[in-house]
Amino acid sequence: MQTRRTQYQALSLFSGGLDSILATKVIQSQNIPVLGIHFVSPFFGDPDAVKRWEKLYGVPIAIHDVGEDFVRMLLAGPTQGFGKVLNPCIDCKILMFTKARELLAHYGASFIISGTVVGQRPMSQRRDAINIVDRDAGVRDLVLSPLSALRLKPTPMEEQGLVDRSKLLGLWGRGRKAQLRMAREMGITEIPTPAGGCRLTDAEAAVRYVPVFRNHPSPAAADFHLANVGRQYWKQGLWLTIGRDQRDNKRLEGLHQDSDYHFRLADFPGPIGIGRPLPKVSWDEDRLREAAALVASFSPKAKQSLRRVDVVIGHGANKQIVSVMPDRGDKQGWAPPQWTEAQEWKQSWIRK
Numbered sequence: 001m002q003t004r005r006t007q008y009q010a011l012s013l014f015s016g017g018l019d020s021i022l023a024t025k026v027i028q029s030q031n032i033p034v035l036g037i038h039f040v041s042p043f044f045g046d047p048d049a050v051k052r053w054e055k056l057y058g059v060p061i062a063i064h065d066v067g068e069d070f071v072r073m074l075l076a077g078p079t080q081g082f083g084k085v086l087n088p089c090i091d092c093k094i095l096m097f098t099k100a101r102e103l104l105a106h107y108g109a110s111f112i113i114s115g116t117v118v119g120q121r122p123m124s125q126r127r128d129a130i131n132i133v134d135r136d137a138g139v140r141d142l143v144l145s146p147l148s149a150l151r152l153k154p155t156p157m158e159e160q161g162l163v164d165r166s167k168l169l170g171l172w173g174r175g176r177k178a179q180l181r182m183a184r185e186m187g188i189t190e191i192p193t194p195a196g197g198c199r200l201t202d203a204e205a206a207v208r209y210v211p212v213f214r215n216h217p218s219p220a221a222a223d224f225h226l227a228n229v230g231r232q233y234w235k236q237g238l239w240l241t242i243g244r245d246q247r248d249n250k251r252l253e254g255l256h257q258d259s260d261y262h263f264r265l266a267d268f269p270g271p272i273g274i275g276r277p278l279p280k281v282s283w284d285e286d287r288l289r290e291a292a293a294l295v296a297s298f299s300p301k302a303k304q305s306l307r308r309v310d311v312v313i314g315h316g317a318n319k320q321i322v323s324v325m326p327d328r329g330d331k332q333g334w335a336p337p338q339w340t341e342a343q344e345w346k347q348s349w350i351r352k
């Protein structure tokens, strides 16, 4: 769908979660033109789903990438702390609402719709947290939460008659029954998960990001996109990503930068490896050979050959071939990120 700049009266924070869909539909049903804003970053968002959502839910959606801002916020340390895993939900909301406010003028819209249900999430949907977000994002009087509006003070949009308050709801708490009933009544057959798939709430996914923060003084969003892919291995600040399947290999080719070391087996099918050099850490010949052996160890055919195999290492315009025995590298200190490291990192922010 087209997202022309002047046709919308409201922007809806559209995560793709059920609450964001229902909140948008409630306002659309009052004949108010709404544009969904889907924020993406390495940590959340699903840009590939947007076209399908537009058709499925009848909502025009614009994608906005907040990856770099989000990384800067995490680097500075979230002012309101983390949730259970590495999710800085209150600071995340502040960032998203700030961005949405900045986009109002761009789309000619006058207010923001949020799928917030008061008391639903422990961190970001408490009343005090909502107040902090409104204050710090500068959106007091600009945000309407249609699902919980009757439990909140009327907004200027309701007072001025732009939105009919009598058609808004007063949901509260963690229950999902009311939302599921609404979805049925609206004919929504595909019910998304409530969490919306944020990788920072998933320990297994979030653990990948911590070594990047610990070893890179100024990481970019692209570094966290790389951390999302395949198998992650680290050794004293050296970072190696290895594809698990063809899909990963394709993603790695897309994320490959000129300064990276690119590993592939010369004579066997197998994974792609990407060694990303970080500031102040140098890849010498021995480390390159170890990484090549580690990449080769994920090629079943190379392992079965029981002999040295050739691995092509590309670096910018240079290419070299090393001959190595496939080896997992654990004796040399290569290891995947550990959750204990993530906890230490999180604690270090909490102490700041």
Ligand code: SF4
Residues within 6 Å of the ligand: 044, 087, 088, 089, 090, 092, 093, 124, 198, 199, 200, 201
């Ligand atoms: S769960 Fe993730 S996307 Fe959602 S508010 Fe928290 S940090 Fe942001």
